[in-house]
Amino acid sequence: MKKTYNIAVIPGDGTGPEVIREAKKVLTATASKFGFNLNYIEYDFGGERYLRTGETLPDSALEELRKAHAILLGAIGHPAVKPGILEKGILLRLRFELEQYINLRPVRLYDERFCPIKDKKPEDIDFVVVRENNEGLYAGAGGVLFKGTPHEVAIQESINTRRGVERCIRFAFEYARKRHASTPWRGLTQEDIAAGRRAQVTLCGKTNVLTYAFDLWERTFHEVGEREYPDIKRNYAHVDATTMWFVKNPEWFDVIVTDNMFGDIITDLGAMIQGGMGIAAGGNINPNGVSMFEPIGGSAPKYTGLNVINPLAAICAGAMMLDHLGETAAANAIENAVIYVVRNKLKSLAAGKMGYSTSEVGDMVANAV
CATH class of the missing domain: 3.40.718.10 (Isopropylmalate Dehydrogenase)
Structure with missing residues (x-):
């Protein structure tokens, strides 16, 4: 049946x-x-x-x-x-x-004719973005004071929980492992492969400015990766650098994990280069x-x-x-x-x-x- x-x-x-x-x-x-x-x-x-x-x-x-x-x-x-x-x-x-x-x-x-970046081929643009989808700035936390006056105050808060961050990061590691179950990612070095690495996950954030939210993201990323995914190479890139590398060297990326807002932004750029x-x-x-x-x-x-x-x-x-x-x-x-x-x-x-x-x-x- x-x-x-x-x-x-x-x-x-x-x-x-x-x-x-x-x-x-x-x-x-x-x-x-x-x-x-x-x-x-x-x-x-x-x-x-x-x-x-x-x-x-x-x-x-x-x-x-x-x-x-x-x-x-x-x-x-x-x-x-x-x-x-x-x-x-x-x-x-x-x-x-x-x-x-x-x-x-x-x-x-799928076809280099439709890529706006010169000399980039299908093998150069083949990565996945894993975006956290329930938290961050999209959680709707915040408020307004004195609306419509010269003293108006608008507050929009980014909510990041250990539970939400960890399950997103773990999904990214699992996806990377599954994505390269049969063949290692082509961007790995011989040293990486000799060390047993199969894939790469890049955390995209802004640790130098968003020092509370992305401290949680970065600590969780390395704790989970080191403890549970020794076969996955870990990398970090600031979000502004990520957009730059999407255009200059998209072949540097395998799986990217990031928060709700940054994911919303970089995936539109990803759409353009594909x-x-x-x-x-x-x-x-x-x-x-x-x-x-x-x-x-x-x-x-x-x-x-x-x-x-x-x-x-x-x-x-x-x-x-x-x-x-x-x-x-x-x-x-x-x-x-x-x-x-x-x-x-x-x-x-x-x-x-x-x-x-x-x-x-x-x-x-x-x-x-």
Whole structure:
């Protein structure tokens, strides 16, 4: 009997429904080939529902979503809704209440034609960012005094707990170990390999200025690494230096672990060096609960309904979802199909410049699986 996965689908706003349509097309074709079923349960959360009902995410929906095997999200953001309402009411609430404490962002270049950095090839840009997803500046701690006056005071606090930091760091080490289970990372020296190292994890922070938060991060990083992961090389880089090395020497990175704010920033730069938002996918992970997968770009309202948006990020998010569910062969088949289409078919990864429509790109990937 075929295994069935219940997938909660939130197409969302703007071009979200268009890219999710293509992701489902590819996922359905892949499931058929690899012998499992995907049962999609759709939800209309987003800007249109909010404008109609004043509701972002009902409490009852959270209980339903907890019962799904995974969540596939399109995009959240509506031009008629004040920024922050949908993002906090839907995205952040899902991440926090479902305790999706890891944001996982692979950064992999599929075709050097689409890299804005001169002379960088696919083997040079192949790393993963592990971003803490439930704490930091995004925890919502702070307040305002004397708002609207010349004496206004705004305070935004970064919350970092030993529990939250340690579980994020441990996830990064485990992911690095799994990523190089068969072959050591190509950036290791012969001395590293002789010492039994298989992979590298870089802590990205700002220890010289954020002396409380990143003292906790740095101590935890080295304590956990030394005690439990002698096979993983440990490295540290300030966040400003990290952005510099992303551009100058991205091949220096294997797995990066960082806090919520820094992770949010550096992953957008990562998207650009891998070819743009049209190819960048991410996962919001609860290793012991329900996880959510999404293209990291926005809702792109100016392209809505034109059938020109790049669906590959959503398709790659679907591949990440299958890998998370244990369907690794199926996930690899989707990624290989995406690589084939990118290298052999597309003129660009930008919306309206691909040489094909959104639906045609989805068809090509589905046929290549």
